[in-house]
Amino acid sequence: MSFDAKRLFALLPAVLRIRDRTQAVVTLGWLDPAERDAYLELNSLKNSGSLSAPQQQQYEQLEQRALAGPLATLLAVLAEQVAVLQEDLEQLYDDQFIETCADWAAPYIGDLIGYRMLHGVTPSIASPRAEVAHTIGYRRRKGTVVALEQLARDVTGWKAAAVEFFRRVVVTQYMNHLRPECLAAPDLRRWEPLERLGGAFDTIMRSVDVRRIASGRGRYNIPNVGLFLWRIDAYPLTASPAVPLDAKRWRFHPLGIDQPLYTAPQSIAEFSQLATPLNVPEPISRRVLDARLADYYAATDGTAKSLRLYESSSGTFQPVGADKIRVCDLEDLDPTDPSKGWAHLPAANDPIYVVDPALGRIALSPGVSAGTQVAVDFHYGFSGDLGGGAYDRSAAIADAEPPPNLLLVPKDFTKIQDALDHLGAGGGVVLITDSGRYEETLTITAPANKRVEVRADNLCRPTLVLGDVLTIRGDTDSEVCLNGLLITATAALAAAPVARGLLDVSAAAGNQLARLKLRHCTLVPGWALQPDCTPLHTDGPSVVIDVPELALTIERSIVGAVRVNPMASVEATDSIIDATKKAGVAYAAADEQSAGGALQLVACTVIGKLNAMTLPLVSNSILLAELAQPDAWTAPILAARRQEGCVRFSYLSAGARVPRRYRCLPESADSPALAVPRFTSLRYGFPAYAQLATTSGAQLLSAADNEGQPGAFNFLFQPQRATNLRQRLDEYLRTGLEAGIFYDS
Numbered sequence: 046m047s048f049d050a051k052r053l054f055a056l057l058p059a060v061l062r063i064r065d066r067t068q069a070v071v072t073l074g075w076l077d078p079a080e081r082d083a084y085l086e087l088n089s090l091k092n093s094g095s096l097s098a099p100q101q102q103q104y105e106q107l108e109q110r111a112l113a114g115p116l117a118t119l120l121a122v123l124a125e126q127v128a129v130l131q132e133d134l135e136q137l138y139d140d141q142f143i144e145t146c147a148d149w150a151a152p153y154i155g156d157l158i159g160y161r162m163l164h165g166v167t168p169s170i171a172s173p174r175a176e177v178a179h180t181i182g183y184r185r186r187k188g189t190v191v192a193l194e195q196l197a198r199d200v201t202g203w204k205a206a207a208v209e210f211f212r213r214v215v216v217t218q219y220m221n222h223l224r225p226e227c228l229a230a231p232d233l234r235r236w237e238p239l240e241r242l243g244g245a246f247d248t249i250m251r252s253v254d255v256r257r258i259a260s261g262r263g264r265y266n267i268p269n270v271g272l273f274l275w276r277i278d279a280y281p282l283t284a285s286p287a288v289p290l291d292a293k294r295w296r297f298h299p300l301g302i303d304q305p306l307y308t309a310p311q312s313i314a315e316f317s318q319l320a321t322p323l324n325v326p327e328p329i330s331r332r333v334l335d336a337r338l339a340d341y342y343a344a345t346d347g348t349a350k351s352l353r354l355y356e357s358s359s360g361t362f363q364p365v366g367a368d369k370i371r372v373c374d375l376e377d378l379d380p381t382d383p384s385k386g387w388a389h390l391p392a393a394n395d396p397i398y399v400v401d402p403a404l405g406r407i408a409l410s411p412g413v414s415a416g417t418q419v420a421v422d423f424h425y426g427f428s429g430d431l432g433g434g435a436y437d438r439s440a441a442i443a444d445a446e447p448p449p450n451l452l453l454v455p456k457d458f459t460k461i462q463d464a465l466d467h468l469g470a471g472g473g474v475v476l477i478t479d480s481g482r483y484e485e486t487l488t489i490t491a492p493a494n495k496r497v498e499v500r501a502d503n504l505c506r507p508t509l510v511l512g513d514v515l516t517i518r519g520d521t522d523s524e525v526c527l528n529g530l531l532i533t534a535t536a537a538l539a540a541a542p543v544a545r546g547l548l549d550v551s552a553a554a555g556n557q558l559a560r561l562k563l564r565h566c567t568l569v570p571g572w573a574l575q576p577d578c579t580p581l582h583t584d585g586p587s588v589v590i591d592v593p594e595l596a597l598t599i600e601r602s603i604v605g606a607v608r609v610n611p612m613a614s615v616e617a618t619d620s621i622i623d624a625t626k627k628a629g630v631a632y633a634a635a636d637e638q639s640a641g642g643a644l645q646l647v648a649c650t651v652i653g654k655l656n657a658m659t660l661p662l663v664s665n666s667i668l669l670a671e672l673a674q675p676d677a678w679t680a681p682i683l684a685a686r687r688q689e690g691c692v693r694f695s696y697l698s699a700g701a702r703v704p705r706r707y708r709c710l711p712e713s714a715d716s717p718a719l720a721v722p723r724f725t726s727l728r729y730g731f732p733a734y735a736q737l738a739t740t741s742g743a744q745l746l747s748a749a750d751n752e753g754q755p756g757a758f759n760f761l762f763q764p765q766r767a768t769n770l771r772q773r774l775d776e777y778l779r780t781g782l783e784a785g786i787f788y789d790s
Contacts, residue, residue, distance in 0.1 A: 050075075050124035054117050065114030072113040074121040080107055143178045151177060161776070163769045166762035167202030176200075182316065188779030191316050193270065196777060200769040203274045204310050206245040206320040206789075210258070210269040215250045226250075240332050245273035245789055246322055258785035270784045272770065276763070277732050277790040279307035279326035279424040280434045282506060284355065284362070286482040287407060287419040294387060296576070297352075297405040297423050299482055299508040300533055300569065302730045303576045305329070306402040307424040308341065309351040326426065327789065329402040335372035342367050343422065354398055354407070355420040362420050365398055375401035375408055383576065426732030426790070429761050431619065432567040432603040433529045435480070435504045441564050441601075442503055442528060448474040448496075455479065461499065461509070462487055472523075474498045477507040477530075484535070486513040491523035491558060501529030501565075510535055514549045519558030526562040532569065539573035539581035546589030546608060547572055553591075561590070562598045570605035570623040570729045578730030580625045589635060590642075603729065607632050609641035611658050616645045621735050621757045623727075624653025627681075627698075628673040631655055638677060640685040646695075648749070648759035650735050652727060656683040660704055663692040665749040667722060667756040670698045694750045696722055710748055719744040732790075739788055 054062065073081050087104040090096045096104065113121065139145035143154050155162075155177040162173060179199070186192035190207045197205035215229050231238060231249045241247045256263030264271060288301040298304045305328040313324055322333070323340055329351060334341055343353035345364045354370070355362035371391070379385045391399050391410035398419075399408040407419060430436040450473025458464040461483055464475040472495030477483075479502075487509070491497040497519075501507050508531045515532070517525050534547060545551070547568055550558060568587040571580020587605030590597060593612035599620045606624045609615055611634055624631040631653025634641045644657040648665045655668060656678070670681035682701035684690065690704035697709060706712070714720035719742040725733035737746065737754055747764045749755045754763055767786060774784045 050117070050120040054120050057116070061116065065116040066112075068114040069112040069117070070114075071108060071111045072118050072121060073111060074125060075113040075117060076107065076111050080110065083107060084111065143174060146174075148172075148174075155180075161772065163200060163772065164762065164765035166765045166769075167200070179315075183777060186316060187777050188782075190270065191319060192777060193272065193774070193784070194319060195316055196773045197272045197274065197770055200773050201274060201766040203276060203766065204278075204320070204325040205275070206273045206325060208245055208271040208273065210265050210271055211267045213248065213250055214265050214267065215252055236332055237336075240330055241322075244327075245271075245320075245325070245787075258783055261785055261787065264785070268782045270778070270782055271787055272774075272784060273787050273789045274770075275325050275327065275790045276736070276788055277307075277326060277426045277428055279309055279351075280427055280436065281309065281422065281424050282435065282480050283422050284420050285422070285480045285508075287421050288482075289419075292415065293390070293409045293411075293413075295407040295409070295419050297407065297421050298425065299480075299531065300574055300730065301576065302574050302578050303404040303406065304425055304578075304730065304732070306352055306405055307426045307732075309349070309424050325789070326424070328426070331372055331374060331401065331403055334400070334402045338367055338370060338372065342370055351424055352400075352402075353422040354400075355422075356398075356413075357418045357420070358414045358416055362418070369397050371397050371399045373399045373401060373408075375399065375404060375406040428733065428736045429758050431565075431601050431621075431757060433501065433531055433565045434506050438501075438503050438529055438565055442500055444474070448472070448498070450474070451476060453478055454483075455481065460485055465489060465497070465499070468497060471495065472497050474500055476500050476502055478502045478505060480506050480508075482508045482510060484510040484512065486511060486515075488516045489518070489525050491517075491519035491525050493520035494522045496524040496526065498526040498528060499530065500526070505529065506531055508533065511547065512538060514538075514543060514545050514547060517548060517550045517558065517561065518554070518556045521557050522559050523557070524560040524562070525558060526564065527566050528562075528564045529566065531567045533574075534569075534572040534582070536573055536581065539571070539585070543582075543585065546586040547605070548588045550588070550590045550592055550595065552593070552610075556592050558592055558595055560596050560598070562600070563588075563602045563604065564598075564600045566602045566604075568602070568604040570603070571625045572605070574730050578728050580729070583625045583629065591635065606630055606653060607641070608635045608637070609644075610634070611640060611642055613642035614644075615642060616647075617649045618647045619757055619760050620649050622649065622651045622653070623729060623735075625729075627652060627669055627671040628676070629653040631670070632657060640683065648755070648757065650756040650758075652735075654678060654681045656685075658685045660684045660690040660692060662690065663695050663703070665693075665751070665753075665755045665759050666695045668695065668697045668701065669722065670701075672700070694748060695755055696720065696745060696748065708748075710742075710745055714742065714744045718742060720748075721745065 084107045087100055140147055140150045151174045155173055158180055160177050160180055183192055190209050194205055194207035218224055227250055238248050251265040254263040254265045258269040285299055287295040289295050307326050308329055310326050311323050341351040343350040345366055354365040356365050373389045375387045377383050378388050390408050393410050394412040396412040397410045449471040450468050452464040452475050454461055454464050454477045462485055470492045472492055489497055511534050572582040572585050586608045589608040590613050591610050593610050595613045597615045599617040601619045603621045622631050630637045631651050632641055633656040640656045640658045643659045643661055645661050646663045646666045651668045654670045668682050672678055672681050680700045680702045681698050684703045687704045692703045692709055693707040695709050711717050711720035721742040722745055723738040723741045725736045725738045735757055746754055749759050753759050778784055
């Protein structure tokens, strides 16, 4: 159906059109939608007196086209209503299909096919539209292992692998259906099955295990299917400078620590195949990298893979070809004395690079030119989008209005301090556009009523290595923001007896800074790390704030201990505050005894003792602390004024003296064992840092107000992901089979 008012008006007798023209006035409905928008814009410019000559001409032309008499106006009204009716008819047709229907129609289509709603905690199922659309595809493949694996990936958002355990059970074979791989004893000459032992890709046959797989105890039985999930993801670092130990020994990680390299998981087309080790984010072993270097090492053609090395002797980095890469065990000759060097260092004069993926180490042969610099592409493991990294931070870097100055490092300035000095009295943003390593000492000064921000560009993670404490100052109503940075200290600074924090906001010289924001940053707990991730400066706070009335905001960040003026305030969300040990002081005043300013914690993990003037709100958090022996503190968690504030849906260590509690653990648990927190690791630098282990108390794992895990990783909604998978398994698992969920990481 169509109704063109102008075309119909042209078919009318000329006498009617002439008579109608004599009574014409400007009628916006007579214009096309694009012309109407242009006319309104030009009309606003005319009213403000800023209309240029070409725009004046365009305005007059549009005004002439908009002239319409009573008859033309009537036809325009009729055309508008017919267009509405036509659009409604087209939408009614579109509403019959899930791909094109309106949002309100999606649940009705889902109800027609028996779709059951899930927790919308992952992007693929945040809206039911995609899941309803995939339901037919799922049901056509119902009961197949490919469908189960695809379901696990879709509803959890994690990488997954499905295993039919009955295929790995030793059985008496039927002579007409031989299974040569079904051996009662493994072939010890084959390295790969032994390398994959115990994981999702373990192919060694087992005898029958009659324990139920749903409990997580049994695996190998006829009706059993296992779903393996990877909670730790692989995060890339691109063109990151390797950290030298000396001229011939380097480390991948920008903090100079030993950390395994992870596989960059390759995507799989839907329902096309089962996952392989190349499709999941697991650590790369030495044997695997040596045997399948081409699968993991990026070639010189630019294909993105798990790792790549670059070399430079003249300032320009060039990719290192795979023919120059060797894989070897570069562990310490003496684990008790790292100064004795690494094992298996190359002695050949060929220009080769020896890589140890298990430790993230690089050794250069004597044939490599002296003075050669090394940069790397690699992937490291971590649990979620926290603390900065090559993940999407577009929402966190969006400016409400364009900054007065936007300076790029290293394009405009090679040093961050030079860019900060150039901002001047207008403030602005220093944007770091790479994942480089910047060794310098910074002083940030914010002008009055202005904001100064040092920000990593989206998908970048620069490392700032401080030679001295970072001093932050500001005038009246000023603001400083650090966004997306990994901040550490040199070994010399970390070993020195420095009385201030890594970020020092001193009240000296009339400092009147009003706001300090840390967003998606990591201030390394302990300032710097030894190669085994042991902190170098365990008693050194990350942030010291002496300015009264200052407001510190911490969002999606990892920081060490915080020292705050009693008149200042701190708000932390989705963050980790780590004093490096439970008996350390995570939050207090500068003297580490008296109360710091008001502290608000939402979905945070705090490791160490805490003493605040007030706790206005503690929600969905874990406060893990204990008293030293002996200790001057009267309790591990203290609030000086307990008559105000609220602590809700959180875990607090025994003896905490805080405001009124609501559904907090362990007191609200049915038994103490159901509220015990167990962490995979509490040492920063490990891939599973601050991750709650699955062996934690069952009630603790869903103790938050959104039924998720309390703590810094609450935003991952891990219990809901597992619930989604169990609900879908009930629907799509073949009759007679039983499924178990296993976390490979």
